Every structure is written in structure tokens, then in C-alpha cells.
Amino acid sequence: MPALVLLGAQWGDEGKGKATDLLGGSVDYVVRYQGGNNAGHTVVVGDQKYALHLLPSGILSPGCTPVIGNGVVVDPAVLLSELSGLNERGVDTSKLLISGNAHLITPYNITVDKVTERFLGKRKIGTTGRGIGPTYADKINRTGIRVQDLFDESILLQKVEAALDFKNQVLAKLYNHRAVVAEQVVEEMLGYADQIKGYVADTTLILNDAIDEGKVVLFEGGQGTLLDVDHGTYPFVTSSNPTAGGACTGAGVGPTKINRVIGILKAYTTRVGAGPFPTELFDEDGEALRTIGGERGVTTGRDRRCGWFDAVIARYATRVNGLTDFFLTKLDVLTGWEQIPVCVAYEVDGKRVEELPHNQSDFHHAKPVYEMLPGWSEDITKAKTFAELPKNAQAYVKALEDMSGAPISAIGVGPGRDETIQINSFLD
Numbered sequence: 001m002p003a004l005v006l007l008g009a010q011w012g013d014e015g016k017g018k019a020t021d022l023l024g025g026s027v028d029y030v031v032r033y034q035g036g037n038n039a040g041h042t043v044v045v046g047d048q049k050y051a052l053h054l055l056p057s058g059i060l061s062p063g064c065t066p067v068i069g070n071g072v073v074v075d076p077a078v079l080l081s082e083l084s085g086l087n088e089r090g091v092d093t094s095k096l097l098i099s100g101n102a103h104l105i106t107p108y109n110i111t112v113d114k115v116t117e118r119f120l121g122k123r124k125i126g127t128t129g130r131g132i133g134p135t136y137a138d139k140i141n142r143t144g145i146r147v148q149d150l151f152d153e154s155i156l157l158q159k160v161e162a163a164l165d166f167k168n169q170v171l172a173k174l175y176n177h178r179a180v181v182a183e184q185v186v187e188e189m190l191g192y193a194d195q196i197k198g199y200v201a202d203t204t205l206i207l208n209d210a211i212d213e214g215k216v217v218l219f220e221g222g223q224g225t226l227l228d229v230d231h232g233t234y235p236f237v238t239s240s241n242p243t244a245g246g247a248c249t250g251a252g253v254g255p256t257k258i259n260r261v262i263g264i265l266k267a268y269t270t271r272v273g274a275g276p277f278p279t280e281l282f283d284e285d286g287e288a289l290r291t292i293g294g295e296r297g298v299t300t301g302r303d304r305r306c307g308w309f310d311a312v313i314a315r316y317a318t319r320v321n322g323l324t325d326f327f328l329t330k331l332d333v334l335t336g337w338e339q340i341p342v343c344v345a346y347e348v349d350g351k352r353v354e355e356l357p358h359n360q361s362d363f364h365h366a367k368p369v370y371e372m373l374p375g376w377s378e379d380i381t382k383a384k385t386f387a388e389l390p391k392n393a394q395a396y397v398k399a400l401e402d403m404s405g406a407p408i409s410a411i412g413v414g415p416g417r418d419e420t421i422q423i424n425s426f427l428d
């Protein structure tokens with residue numbers, strides 16, 4: 001089983017970090033293929049808790065080589081501080097590989113992210129403010145700065161000047177912001193170059209060779225399917241492709257090389273930032289999910305919006321990603337509810353719809369159609385097999401599986417590495 005993709009099936013924060021870390025011990029390479037330090041992945045190993053933003057979660061597994069692929073946007077300051085933070089805690093980060101083609105988040109990309117959001121006012125996206133969107137915009141505009149540019153001072157200056165020519169006009173004239181000085185940006189970026197140089201490699205070549213040699217390569221998505229710039233709830237999305245196809249473009253491997261696509265699926269739903277969310281709760285159930293589930297953003301500290309499980313979204317994730325498996329997380333959070341509502345379809349303009357509405361306005365006013373499933377009160381955090389789960393918890397999992405269109409191959413019953421029920425191996 002050489003190549004697997006592991007991605008978020010909802011709006012992010014499904015527990016991808018934990019799932020990746022769990023597999024890390026059996027995997028040779030873990031590759032981030034999109035996004036940047038907008039991600040926040042919490043991994044709990046024994047009594048140690050790690051919050052990773054840019055680095056692949058596989059970095060915590062000693063045998064595993066972590067890779068930052070060409071599709072990622074890299075804030076060099078964040079990269080170096082995350083590395084030194086891990087080093088201080090005794091984690092060996094020396095194996096890290098970074099694609100020279102990955103784009104760099106520059107200070108002016110962060111400025112543009114913040115001023116754009118401010119000027120959007122109540123129409124803002126609620127971004128993480130990390131410069132992600134403006135950096136991808138520069139990439140597509142062909143005015144981006146890549147990791148490899150750090151090692152050629154004159155090219156770097158030319159590129160930064162070219163990028164700032166237009167941006168400074170906009171910043172000064174439209175946003176009333178002081179102009180950014182190219183030389184200062186270059187000086188700051190060059191200050192990172194020496195520390196980053198040793199990690200830079202032709203990651204596409206290395207990963208394709210590894211797959212051909214039968215090594216196990218895991219592509220770890222950031223964000224989630226509904227935050228995908230093409231397939232998500234546009235414009236309330238991130239600016240990259242967390243969906244499975246993004247692993248191919250963001251790491252330089254062909255689709256024929258990918259054997260398995262695992263969707264990480266929370267047993268209920270959360271979202272951070274603005275945008276439609278049909279099953280969102282504004283009552284004490286929503287508050288209880290937030291409190292029991294610890295639903296607070298790892299990156300921005302914002303409270304996550306919470307709601308019941310939405311099977312329409314899960315089916316959609318199965319379709320656009322070609323999911324072969326689900327990893328259902330946070331089932332333990334649902335312990336204690338007498339009945340658990342599950343959204344099985346939407347009502348749009350009086351009509352029942354089973355699939356995600358193609359039209360944005362329809363999705364914005366879709367009403368969830370709920371089915372009530374019986375809950376359980378027993379503690380499930382110690383369960384190691386499916387059979388050890390209470391009957392109603394088993395039935396809940398089975399119902400979700402039937403509605404979602406792919407087998408549930410693992411179940412999370414707690415944040416720890418070992419708090420997992422494995423039903424089918426991901427590595428067969």
C-alpha cells in the first residue's frame with residue numbers, strides 16, 4: 001500500500017493530526033501538499049500535547065520523513081520557530097524536506113490578508129490572517145516568491161520589487177496603508193535562507209522514487225473538503241485544494257500512484273470563520289458540543305461553530321475525493337445524549353434534496369432534515385474494539401457509514417494516539 005491521502009471530510013479540524021500521527025509509525029514519508037500555517041493540528045502522545053501548524057504531523061514519528069510539498073505556502077519565520085519549538089522538546093526534525101517550488105508567505109502577503117478582511121467588513125471570510133489567500137493569489141498571478149528564490153539575492157529582489165509595484169499602489173491609495181519597502185523584505189527573507197537551505201530538495205523526484213520502491217507515503221491534507229477553493233462553500237473557503245486531487249498537484253505525483261483516500265470525519269460538525277453551515281446549533285446542545293469537544297481553534301483561538309452530523313456533506317466528500325475509507329473521530333464527545341439528531345437530507349424551497357445543492361444560494365438556505373438516533377451513556381474512551389462499544393454507539397456508527405458512502409475503518413474515542421478502534425487496516 002505505497003500511497004495514501006488523508007484529508008478532512010468537513011470544514012477542517014476533524015482530527016487529521018491525530019490520524020496522521022497514528023499512522024506515522026508505519027509510514028516512510030508524510031507529505032503536506034497544500035495550505036500553510038492556517039492549519040492547526042493537535043497531536044497527543046502520552047502526556048505530551050503538540051500543536052503543529054505548518055509541519056506535517058509525521059514529524060513526531062522518528063522513522064518517518066516529513067515533507068513540505070510544492071503546493072504548500074511557507075512562512076519562513078513560522079517554519080523556523082516551529083522547528084526550534086520541537087527541537088527544544090527533544091523532537092528530531094533533521095529529516096524534514098521542503099520543495100524549492102513551494103511559495104513563500106511574505107510579510108506583505110500577511111498585511112494584504114489583514115487589510116482585505118478589514119475592508120470587507122461584515123462580508124469578511126474570517127481568514128486566519130496568516131497571508132494564505134494573498135500568497136496563493138500571487139502564485140496564480142505569477143508574482144509569487146518561491147523557496148528557491150531565497151538562494152539568489154538578485155532574483156529575490158527583482159521578484160519582490162515586481163510583486164510590490166502594484167501592491168504598494170493598492171496599499172497606499174486604496175487602503176491608506178504605508179508602502180512596503182522591497183529592500184527591507186529582501187533583508188528579512190535572506191535572514192532565513194541559511195537555516196532553510198539544508199532542508200530544500202527535489203521532493204517530487206524523491207516521492208515518486210519512494211513510491212516506486214514500495215515505500216509507504218502518506219499525503220496529509222490541511223483544512224477540509226468544504227474549505228476547498230473549487231469544491232467548498234466558495235467564497236467562504238481557503239485558497240487551495242485540500243481535496244484528494246490537490247495531493248497530486250501539490251506533491252507532483254500522478255493519480256495512478258494513489259491507492260487509498262481516507263476522509264477524516266468528525267462524529268458531529270464544526271466550522272471556524274464565516275459561511276453557510278446547515279446543521280449549526282445556537283442552543284445549549286451547540287454549547288455542550290463545544291465544551292465537551294474542546295472546540296476552540298488551535299491556530300486563532302476562536303470558538304468553533306458546532307452542529308450535528310451532516311450526512312449530505314459526508315456523501316459529498318466521498319464523491320469529490322473518491323474516498324475509500326472514513327476515520328470517524330470524537331465519537332466519545334457524543335456520550336450522554338439521550339437521542340442524537342443526524343442530518344440525512346436538506347429541505348430546499350420545500351423540496352427534499354439528498355445531495356449537496358450545486359447552487360450556492362440553495363445551500364445558503366438549505367434546512368437540515370433530521371433523523372433521531374438513540375444515544376448511549378456508557379464511557380467509551382477505553383473501548384479497543386467495535387464490539388466493546390455500547391449497542392447504540394455501534395448503531396450510530398453503522399448508520400453514519402450507510403449514509404456516507406464509504407466504510408468507517410477507524411473510530412476515535414479520545415484524543416490520545418491509542419484511543420482508537422481500528423476496524424480495517426489502512427495499510428493493506
Ligand code: GDP
Nearest residue numbers: 013014015016017040041042330412413414415
Ligand atoms: P485537525 O486540524 O484536523 O488536525 O484537528 P484539530 O487538531 O484542529 O482538532 C481536533 C481536536 O480533537 C484536537 O484537539 C484533537 O486532540 C482532538 N481529537 C482528535 N480525535 C479525537 C477523538 O477521537 N476524541 C476526542 N475527544 N478528541 C479527539
Ligand code: IMO
Nearest residue numbers: 012013038039040126127128222223238272273
Ligand atoms: P485545519 O488544517 C478550520 C478557515 C478559516 C476561514 C477560511 C479561510 O486545522 O483543519 P484562510 O486563512 O485559510 O484564508 O481562511 O478557512 N480555515 C480553517 N478552518 N481548520 C483549518 O485548518 C483551517 N484553515 C483555514 O477559518 O474561514
Ligand code: MG
Nearest residue numbers: 013039040041
Ligand atoms: Mg485544526
